[in-house]
Amino acid sequence: MTNVILSSVRKTALEHPDAPIHRMAGAQEVTYEQAWNMAGRLAAKLREETGGREPVMVYGHKSSLMIASFLACLRSGHAFVPIDSELPVSRVIDIARQLDLPPIICAEQAPYDLLESVCADQILDAQRIVAESGPFEDEPESLWVSGEETHYIIFTSGSTGMPKGIEITANNIDRFAAWMKTFPVVRDGRAVFLDQAPYSFDLSEYQVVGALVTGGCLHAVSAETTHDYGLLFSDLRESQIDVWISTPSFADLCLVDPSFSRDVLPKASLFLFCGETLHSRTARALRQRFEGALVVNTYGPTESTVAVTYAEIKAADLESPDPLTVGSPRPGTELRIIDPETGRQKAVGESGEIVIVGDTVAKGYYRNPEKTQASFFFASLADGTPARGYRTGDQGSLDQRGNLRFEGRLDHLVKMNGFRIELGDIECNLMSLEGVKQAAVIPVVRNSQIRTLKAFVVMDDACELDGLELAQNLKARLTERIPAYMIPRAFSRLEAMPLTPNAKIDRRALASMGR
Numbered sequence: 001m002t003n004v005i006l007s008s009v010r011k012t013a014l015e016h017p018d019a020p021i022h023r024m025a026g027a028q029e030v031t032y033e034q035a036w037n038m039a040g041r042l043a044a045k046l047r048e049e050t051g052g053r054e055p056v057m058v059y060g061h062k063s064s065l066m067i068a069s070f071l072a073c074l075r076s077g078h079a080f081v082p083i084d085s086e087l088p089v090s091r092v093i094d095i096a097r098q099l100d101l102p103p104i105i106c107a108e109q110a111p112y113d114l115l116e117s118v119c120a121d122q123i124l125d126a127q128r129i130v131a132e133s134g135p136f137e138d139e140p141e142s143l144w145v146s147g148e149e150t151h152y153i154i155f156t157s158g159s160t161g162m163p164k165g166i167e168i169t170a171n172n173i174d175r176f177a178a179w180m181k182t183f184p185v186v187r188d189g190r191a192v193f194l195d196q197a198p199y200s201f202d203l204s205e206y207q208v209v210g211a212l213v214t215g216g217c218l219h220a221v222s223a224e225t226t227h228d229y230g231l232l233f234s235d236l237r238e239s240q241i242d243v244w245i246s247t248p249s250f251a252d253l254c255l256v257d258p259s260f261s262r263d264v265l266p267k268a269s270l271f272l273f274c275g276e277t278l279h280s281r282t283a284r285a286l287r288q289r290f291e292g293a294l295v296v297n298t299y300g301p302t303e304s305t306v307a308v309t310y311a312e313i314k315a316a317d318l319e320s321p322d323p324l325t326v327g328s329p330r331p332g333t334e335l336r337i338i339d340p341e342t343g344r345q346k347a348v349g350e351s352g353e354i355v356i357v358g359d360t361v362a363k364g365y366y367r368n369p370e371k372t373q374a375s376f377f378f379a380s381l382a383d384g385t386p387a388r389g390y391r392t393g394d395q396g397s398l399d400q401r402g403n404l405r406f407e408g409r410l411d412h413l414v415k416m417n418g419f420r421i422e423l424g425d426i427e428c429n430l431m432s433l434e435g436v437k438q439a440a441v442i443p444v445v446r447n448s449q450i451r452t453l454k455a456f457v458v459m460d461d462a463c464e465l466d467g468l469e470l471a472q473n474l475k476a477r478l479t480e481r482i483p484a485y486m487i488p489r490a491f492s493r494l495e496a497m498p499l500t501p502n503a504k505i506d507r508r509a510l511a512s513m514g515r
Ligand code: AMP
Pocket: 156, 202, 203, 273, 274, 275, 276, 277, 278, 297, 298, 299, 300, 301, 302, 303, 326, 392, 394, 406, 408, 409, 415, 419, 420
């Protein structure tokens, strides 16, 4: 048993040592050989500092040190937990506590509060370690994370206000990588991949796995660059990107600028999407501006390892008024549609809850047997092969040809600009603020897309704030607890929440007030 990421990177480092693995504006290009050596040195340090095989947090943003740190964890027998430095520090501390204050490799300076909450000797300064010049020993391959061991844990928004960790195994990644290697353009090898999604989201594993198992190069774009059109476009012009992987929202943002075309990305030949609905207008604009490029829609939650379906969007798909399909399942995955109440399997064309069964379904939620049991189960594929299953909470239907149509959510999870947000997460964090008695958050939808979030709050009588003042006060306090993309844009103070006949918060009534 081996680890496909490590064996692939080592192979490229030996056979094509000068092949670039990571590029980024303002940073030096890093080759496969350099990255492998950086990872070796970091892995040696991890072996020295930690005895077991516990998960290790990797803290930072886009950099070659982050990639080397992920490899180092896997080489020394640890699952890596990617933590983007854009997350509020209290959220990072919540995650660290769930992991029993684990070792942290810092690819950039960690904030003081985080350093305070973990033991100083648990912090490894990646920059300092890779700059050391003394000899170090490579680890035996038997130490590598492999098989059913956890390869990474990605923390997503949790409905209780606490982020929840999803454990993806080395086997999951092995099978996902094998599938990805069959994708057009990717399969040719040595492609340049857009690397924009933050590493704490599993969408980023699309480009990381895709590039690393095919000798490709990650062209990283920082959040700072993403937020500045001028910087972003001049960076993209230099990038030579072949494979564009992003949420549809990020492509929409770029398409607003008419110069986003072959002028900017002359080589782009595959646009790969996941994470939220791909609208026809986005696919159409890309096909017009990037003639000859493939536009591919894929679907999957973090719990099933990045993506499990695939559909090349053709001209004929764009003529139909129907929403775009998310495609058919990858080999090794079966999709079922069930009645969410009874669990009974639905017929072709009928709508119900999407269930994913297959060899890329995660182990479950980290140290959370109840949540794991509620959503994951043991099953077998049609040919009898045992596999894990996952109830997605997504609504959809299958057509005669086995293509999946995504029809929304059955619960209060929303996708906004590609970010996965449990409305309950924001509500719990709002209610933990002094003075807030009740809170409900609703998505504000325009042109069938979620544009912003609106919060309704019932405050203690003693609270005198209202209107803009109250909104500013709540926003400022929430910013310390949840990521910026989860902060509602508007707040409205109510005397009492509207209730349904069975005394639940009447979200429909709130939605009509939110318009
Ligand atoms: P995440 O775990 O962040 O990848 O979010 C997973 C959720 O994103 C899924 O359960 C769906 O609700 C949504 N999603 C993923 N891919 C698509 C897609 N192609 N179209 C529509 N929604 C999607």
